[in-house]
Amino acid sequence: SKKSSPNPEKNAVLPAQNANKQGADEKFHQHRTDTLVAPPAPKKSASNPQRNAVLPAQHANERGAGDELHQHANEKHPALTTNQGAPISDNQNSLRATPHGPTLLEDFVLREKITHFDHERIPERIVHARGSAAHGYFELTKSLAKYTRAKILTEVGEKTPVFTRFSTVAGGAGSIDTPRDVRGFAVKFYTKEGNWDLVGNNIPVFFIQDAIKFPDLVHAVKMEPDRAFPQAATAHDTFWDFVSLMPESMHMIMWAMSDRTIPRSLRMMEGFGVHSFRLVNTEGNSIFVKFHWRPKLGIQSTVWDEAVKLQSADNDFHRRDLFEAIESGTYPEWELSVQLFTEEDAKQFPFDHEDATKLIPEELIPLTVIGRMVLDRWPDNFFAETEQVAFCPANVPPGIDFSNDPLLQGRLFSYLDTQLSRLGSPNFNQIPVNAPKCPFANLQRDGHMQMHVPKGRVNYDPSSLQGDSPREEPEGFRSAAISAEQGTKQRVRAESFADHYSQARLFFRSQSKVEQAHMASALTFELSKVGTAHVREAIVGHLRHVDQELAKRVANGLGLANLPHPPHAALPPIDMKPSPALQLIGKMKETLEGRTVGILVDDDSDAATVKALRKMVEKAGARVKLVAPKLGVKLDDGKLTGVDGQLAGTPSVLFDAVAIVLSAEAGKRLATNGSAIDFIRDAFGHLKAIAADEGGQLLLKAGRVIKDAGVFEATNAEGFVKAAKTRQWEREPKVRLLA
Numbered sequence: 001s002k003k004s005s006p007n008p009e010k011n012a013v014l015p016a017q018n019a020n021k022q023g024a025d026e027k028f029h030q031h032r033t034d035t036l037v038a039p040p041a042p043k044k045s046a047s048n049p050q051r052n053a054v055l056p057a058q059h060a061n062e063r064g065a066g067d068e069l070h071q072h073a074n075e076k077h078p079a080l081t082t083n084q085g086a087p088i089s090d091n092q093n094s095l096r097a098t099p100h101g102p103t104l105l106e107d108f109v110l111r112e113k114i115t116h117f118d119h120e121r122i123p124e125r126i127v128h129a130r131g132s133a134a135h136g137y138f139e140l141t142k143s144l145a146k147y148t149r150a151k152i153l154t155e156v157g158e159k160t161p162v163f164t165r166f167s168t169v170a171g172g173a174g175s176i177d178t179p180r181d182v183r184g185f186a187v188k189f190y191t192k193e194g195n196w197d198l199v200g201n202n203i204p205v206f207f208i209q210d211a212i213k214f215p216d217l218v219h220a221v222k223m224e225p226d227r228a229f230p231q232a233a234t235a236h237d238t239f240w241d242f243v244s245l246m247p248e249s250m251h252m253i254m255w256a257m258s259d260r261t262i263p264r265s266l267r268m269m270e271g272f273g274v275h276s277f278r279l280v281n282t283e284g285n286s287i288f289v290k291f292h293w294r295p296k297l298g299i300q301s302t303v304w305d306e307a308v309k310l311q312s313a314d315n316d317f318h319r320r321d322l323f324e325a326i327e328s329g330t331y332p333e334w335e336l337s338v339q340l341f342t343e344e345d346a347k348q349f350p351f352d353h354e355d356a357t358k359l360i361p362e363e364l365i366p367l368t369v370i371g372r373m374v375l376d377r378w379p380d381n382f383f384a385e386t387e388q389v390a391f392c393p394a395n396v397p398p399g400i401d402f403s404n405d406p407l408l409q410g411r412l413f414s415y416l417d418t419q420l421s422r423l424g425s426p427n428f429n430q431i432p433v434n435a436p437k438c439p440f441a442n443l444q445r446d447g448h449m450q451m452h453v454p455k456g457r458v459n460y461d462p463s464s465l466q467g468d469s470p471r472e473e474p475e476g477f478r479s480a481a482i483s484a485e486q487g488t489k490q491r492v493r494a495e496s497f498a499d500h501y502s503q504a505r506l507f508f509r510s511q512s513k514v515e516q517a518h519m520a521s522a523l524t525f526e527l528s529k530v531g532t533a534h535v536r537e538a539i540v541g542h543l544r545h546v547d548q549e550l551a552k553r554v555a556n557g558l559g560l561a562n563l564p565h566p567p568h569a570a571l572p573p574i575d576m577k578p579s580p581a582l583q584l585i586g587k588m589k590e591t592l593e594g595r596t597v598g599i600l601v602d603d604d605s606d607a608a609t610v611k612a613l614r615k616m617v618e619k620a621g622a623r624v625k626l627v628a629p630k631l632g633v634k635l636d637d638g639k640l641t642g643v644d645g646q647l648a649g650t651p652s653v654l655f656d657a658v659a660i661v662l663s664a665e666a667g668k669r670l671a672t673n674g675s676a677i678d679f680i681r682d683a684f685g686h687l688k689a690i691a692a693d694e695g696g697q698l699l700l701k702a703g704r705v706i707k708d709a710g711v712f713e714a715t716n717a718e719g720f721v722k723a724a725k726t727r728q729w730e731r732e733p734k735v736r737l738l739a
């Protein structure tokens with residue numbers, strides 16, 4: 001190849017070679033076979049060879065047929081062209097006046113490429129900028145035909161394509177995956193009657209009651225404007241200052257300080273449509289509905305210390321987890337349930353269901369399962385799909401309608417508006433991920449980036465000149481015929497929205513003791529990061545309306561000498577019947593399905609023990625990842641075994657349970673290795689089940705792990721796997737001081 005490469009250091013890495021190095025990940029290195037323009041024949045006798053970098057294809061050809069590294073029998077590369085379609089002969093060098101002279105303005109290849117690159121970024125979402133998404137389908141299992149005419153909710157067995165995006169709220173697009181934060185849970189159903197966007201969160205209530213407060217909430221929670229930190233965190237003055245002056249946020253604060261905001265996986269979160277919506281049937285009658293997603297794998301969270309350490313172990317922990325699950329064919333799945341209730345039911349509730357800071361306890365209105373969502377395809381391109389997808393709660397098919405919730409009403413405006421600046425054109429609906437998959441036609445025309453080429457003279461309605469112009473559809477969307485109440489036009493908050501503490505109390509008192517301790521600790525942690533004393537005190541004052549004991553615990557954690565006075569409450573809180581359904585730990589499913597177990601090995605580890613553990617773990621539906629000080633080890637069967645992670649870069653926070661299988665020699669060696677000690681100490685501290693053989697025990701000893709019911713002999717694979725199906729909560733008081 002030297003012969004043909006006069007200037008080898010300027011050559012790009014061969015794409016073919018690159019692809020080989022990446023290994024088996026077929027999908028992402030697939031070579032396109034569709035040829036746009038026939039590839040130009042490689043010019044072997046370039047008149048001025050110094051100016052031409054060697055074309056990769058040419059390069060590969062010239063290495064000769066025997067060189068396996070560069071052979072791709074099925075490859076048929078399309079020609080590289082400009083956006084105007086002109087084939088490009090040299091993509092390595094710009095056009096220069098002389099070999100050492102200036103670059104020419106004439107170089108349209110360079111200018112076009114750089115200009116496009118300069119404009120690659122679009123504004124990130126003002127909230128929910130960091131997200132991961134997947135394609136899949138929704139299948140209806142129970143018809144709601146009695147209540148709605150929406151086909152998506154009446155045609156049992158029908159599979160509707162969906163695109164679902166999960167997100168954090170506060171951080172930027174490049175921020176971490178595991179901060180304490182609410183998670184967005186947005187589903188776009190491409191129904192036969194138009195797109196339905198259910199734009200929800202993993203928490204069933206919201207911080208504020210009226211959309212007019214949203215910009216203030218978001219300004220307060222995002223990084224502070226003068227210093228531009230903290231990123232992706234609520235633990236700072238402006239957020240808690242706002243909250244302290246906004247008592248309606250107390251219920252959501254209780255959820256935000258619970259383990260719901262530190263999920264183990266996007267696949268293990270519940271989702272909620274939050275607001276009450278309406279279903280409207282063929283007779284025009286309507287009923288209220290709330291939507292709930294429940295994960296098949298059960299809900300699960302991390303512990304706070306684990307979430308913090310995950311930030312350094314893997315910034316993309318949730319994105320990678322979702323990607324790996326889908327790529328390995330273990331498709332994440334959720335059940336869709338509804339709570340249905342009438343105006344009369346609603347009148348009996350001791351709260352206003354059109355106030356988004358309130359939920360309807362399951363014990364009051366039970367959940368009915370109506371379908372399931374399966375996510376089975378990772379997007380082909382992050383930007384084209386995950387970044388450009390545009391959700392909007394106003395996107396509903398006929399048969400689904402809105403309630404008068406003033407938060408929802410504001411959202412109906414905000415999303416369309418934000419897409420105009422984010423995606424830059426009113427034609428964003430034509431982007432493939434946003435376009436309906438059913439026929440659509442109207443008389444909206446032109447605008448930036450118009451992709452359609454409408455035919456004919458008629459672009460108005462009514463018209464009589466063209467037989468195929470779109471016309472109104474009598475069966476189309478109709479709002480539910482709700483008679484409006486009489487009253488005066490005014491800026492007002494309904495009196496029925498005045499109780500801000502009862503449901504905050506309901507949530508706190510419904511939690512298990514462990515969860516209550518986590519909440520008290522989270523509040524203490526967050527407020528300890530608030531520099532302004534009066535803000536810390538004001539929050540503790542609010543907590544006194546929620547639960548005196550909670551207020552005392554937090555006050556103690558903050559070192560307050562006295563309990564601050566509670567603020568005036570417009571309505572004193574009432575005691576609602578605790579709702580165990582609001583728990584997370586209490587509701588956790590005992591399962592290892594979809595989880596990952598890490599086994600720490602080294603040279604001479606017992607191969608039979610590793611095999612037995614693997615068998616049992618895989619039988620439980622989880623996968624095993626081997627971790628070792630180096631990427632390949634020889635177990636005691638003499639076989640060279642590939643390893644999934646090198647110890648220093650694969651801490652135990654990445655796993656749901658760990659096993660340590662080491663020879664006595666390796667146990668001794670690793671007992672002085674910081675990464676190995678952290679591996680075991682963190683697994684223990686994060687309440688994970690641990691199995692260890694004799695060599696492993698040496699490490700346990702070095703990590704000062706005191707054996708308890710969650711620590712097993714490596715030979716007891718069965719006991720280990722059973723314990724791994726949950727966390728060892730009873731261990732927690734021994735390893736951590738909680739508020």
Ligand code: HDD
Nearest residue numbers: 125127128165184185186200201206211214274414415418
């Ligand atoms: Fe919102 C994005 C969920 C209240 C204004 N919101 C956004 C996303 C989710 C939610 C999941 C990300 C969608 C995606 O993945 O692209 N938002 C909620 C929930 C709310 C809520 C569950 C309360 C129940 N939002 C809310 C209000 C307003 C907005 C009250 C404004 C008045 N939300 C927006 C937005 C965003 C957005 C600014 C930013 C990016 C986007 O819309 O596309 O318009």
